[in-house]
Amino acid sequence: MTVTTAAKTPASDVPMLLGNERKWTDYFTFCTDHKVIGIQYLVTAFFFYLVGGSLATVMRTELATPAPDIVTPDVYNGLLTLHGTVMLFLWIVPAGAGLANYLIPLMIGARDMAFPRLNAIAFWMIPPSGLLLIGSFFFEPPTAGWTSYPPLSLTTGMLGEGIWIMSILIGGTASILGGLNFLVTILKMRVPSMSLTDMPLFCWAMIATSLLILISTPVLAGALILLAFDLFAGTAFFNPTGGGNPVVYQHMFWFYSHPAVYIFVLPLFGAISEVVSVHARKPIFGYRAIAYSSIVISFLGLIVWAHHMFTSGTPPWLRMFFMITTMVIAVPTGIKVFGWVATLWRGKIAFTSAMLFAMGFIALFLIGGISGVMLAAVPFDIHVHDTYFVVAHFHYVLFGASVFGVFMAVYHWFPKMTGHMINEFWGRVHFALTFVGMNLTFMPMHELGLMGMNRRIALYDPQFTDLNVLATIGSYIMAVSTIPFLINAAWSWRYGPKAPANPWRALTMEWRTLSPPHIENFEELPVLTTGPYDYGLGYIAEEDPAELYEHAVPAPVAG
């Protein structure tokens, strides 16, 4: 199966192989191939998405009635904490890392990541961290919310909180190692002919993401270490009864967790820049603007964290500072959004599933972004902080952008990853159900929050029942919507029609190798002939160039 063993085999009477198919067992090993690791990340993340989504479905069921009747308030807080933590640290972050792992080397023409072994180690930290966290549900779940503010988090039970801290420390380490790998790979391992401004925008987005990971995640680790000392060693860093200051924890936590929201969404910003361009067959509008705005976003993202703390007793002049920096983020983000819309404009839009999800992404992110800017206005945030308005905001950006983004990316790169085409009809059904369910669930939450429903409650004022019922129905539709996707993906992986090397006739480099790519990515290092988005200049990429198959390798004798 590999070059080495093949060389020793007599070539004559064995069938020719392409040397690109992986044994399924490889995916369960400590394999250092970035493509295997990428898929491992994506599948693991998706598993956790189902877990987090199931928790959310239970929560929504509980919230269908004002009384805490399905689960006790205590259990509800466990569900909510795990839902938030699982969705963020075990779904969105690993999903982004999975895409980055799979795509970066292919896009820049490298054979692997800079540090393959480190890469595999980073991946293998995710499953234990996740299973630990989910396992805690059966003993004593953490119940202090995904933010885990002390002093509450110091009083809710040592075991659950301890597991929460452990699991995030492990996940955070994995994330740092991943970010390190991405950054070094992109900066150092491009094919010689590729300058930074010839890179696909996904790589730009990953530079920005990696910088954020490397700068902010260690601070979270610091906060968690201090919290762990308070919890286990009886110190009082954050515990007022011993003279500590709980607000310092909030600063440290948000110094990570605000940039984290861009860690979640920037990889998908990168991915959507690829997808709209390919499926509208038009160059991305304003390459440089979109590329540099990623960097600007990551810089600004580091200096806005206290907008989560406008009611925590932050001094007034600081609130004003953070309000203005937060609002300014709308500018670079707007550049991206307008760039994508302008890319679609006068293009030749193919309504593939990937494109549908991309358009859904833009539509929903816009809503979440606008409500985000509203939240940044201090006087208004004082009213809606910690209400369902905030819940609506972040699900629009997290679900509407990040999750739609991941689905979009999966539909787009599925042929490359698996070598099989995914069924488009069921993809559209998936899109329609998800889009409707999503809006039905989260749109009413804006009104709920404004009218006075606070978040993180298992029991609520009965005046809010109607809108909550609507949201619950929406969440069931979303739950149902995952079923066509699951079946479609599993079935297509096995039985879908064979994918050509370049089904979308795209110009970026990952499409200039077999589907799935060779073990070593490229038969020989590719040379840039076009920019990543040079549509409309007469280069029409072939779907399945014959020369890719010239070097087919004979299969090894049974083994």
Next chain:
Amino acid sequence: MQGSIDTAQSTINIAQEGAASHHEEHPDHRMFGILVFLCAESMLFMGLFIAYITFRLVAVEWPPAGTPELEILLPGINSLILISSSFVIHKADTAVKKNDIAGVRTWFGVTALMGAIFLLGQGYEYANLEFGLRDNLFASTFYVLTGFHGMHVFVGLLLMVAVLWRARNPEHYSSESHFGIEAVELYWHFVDVIWIILFILLYLW
């Protein structure tokens, strides 16, 4: 496991027959990687420092009433030892560039010794301090910061021992290939710089 071994083999294979540049570049990436990693690591300390500064700035009285004065002399000497060890370890780097492996062994040995003295000094200081981890906010931050730094020193010692172990084989390091030595040196400088900031914050400010 099968899959990974195969891949590793074929990497070498292709690197040898194909563009040889692929392999040569590698050491560079590793040093760059270490540099990036240390930047991330310094953010961890930065977070702890800022926490300390904030605790201190919002406090009415600092250190809180009843905290005994910190002894400066011993930690001062200790700091000098640690800081000078940074110069010593640099000698090893100079040595390896001249293919002087014996020199590497000596200088790494001396650095490791100095690091060990630092740790022992720190242990001695802990043993003689009049406050415990939980006594007050100052005490807690003091122990966590110095302890965390001490852990880094300890890791540095382990790394030096590993380099010394490898250097038993005179062929292992050469003027061309000495990633391990450079990496440990960089790490050690990092540990030093952190200590300087820490010393200023905890003892002098």
Next chain:
Amino acid sequence: MNIPSSIVTLLVGIFVTLASLWYGQNHGLMPVAASAEAELVDGLFNTMMTIGFGLFLLVEGALVVAAVRFRRKEGDMGDGEHLEGNIPLEIVWTAIPAVVVLGISIYSFDIYTRMGGLDLMNHNMAPAEASSSVQVAYAPGEGDMPLMTNAANATAEVPAILVADATAGMGAIPGTAVGSLLSIDVKGLQYAFIFSYPNGIIDGELHIPVSQPVELNLGAQDVLHAFWLPEFRIKQDMIPGQDTRLVFTAIREGTYPVVCAELCGPYHGGMRTQIIVESPEEYQTWVDSRLTAMAAGDRTIANLPKAPADRSELEYLNNFVEPMQLAIAPESLAELQTHHTDYSPADYPHAEHHSLEMGS
């Protein structure tokens, strides 16, 4: 049809403007505005809704139009136009959001100042007394906890690490005669609010007179809570060991919810009570009745519900459909009140006829 595109653009512009102006005023998404601050916030919110809705229409509209007009024809394998960018256009769509957010920032800043956000004068609280510990009937999980007055909080139980006078929150609307504020201490604890009035009244509900600035000194007993008055659009975290403060003016009589808005444990959702805004006369009557009751030796606050743990969920729920009551044992209150026995009717804050010449 060939309507010139400039006319189409103009028509679209007019439509979007009108639609968003209309929506910004008629969204009906806010509860009634019961405080002077609420009206300011609503003005800001309406403006942001107008701009936000306009942006929403423009961008979503462009998406829909693109989706309809620029579909790929069946069998068309060609590429779209090679349009890599358009610098003037990009400058425009960078500049417009920049101007918009700058505008919103300045407007917010203005509203914030008018709400007294920058006006956090160092308000001297009562001189520290010895901690007056009282037992709370239930404090789930931790057993009984001592209940402290705010002033004692900063000095006694909690070591003086935190600066006691680093008060944060919202100040008075500038121009308010600060000396005349009715000042009420609020203590948050799992899962209730306790209001201590200046003349020694302690209650589980907040009674205030209309049209008069009120100052709340917020403190927390155990974990973080947040004091939220949705109809007043104000909220402030209650932080153990650090007092915070809110000043506001009610402009509408009525009964509104008081909500805890910071996760504080399983019954966080049940931590609610109500604020009753009355005319000065009614308020006076209430104060008098409370004082008479106290003078007669009745030291209960109100009827005392059992702890949530030993009641069915539904009963507990009814509790805040009906007015929420406070779960505090009589003995605890008795102790708390010993520190306030020196009241006399002359201390009633409003008896001094507050001047209401605030800026609003």
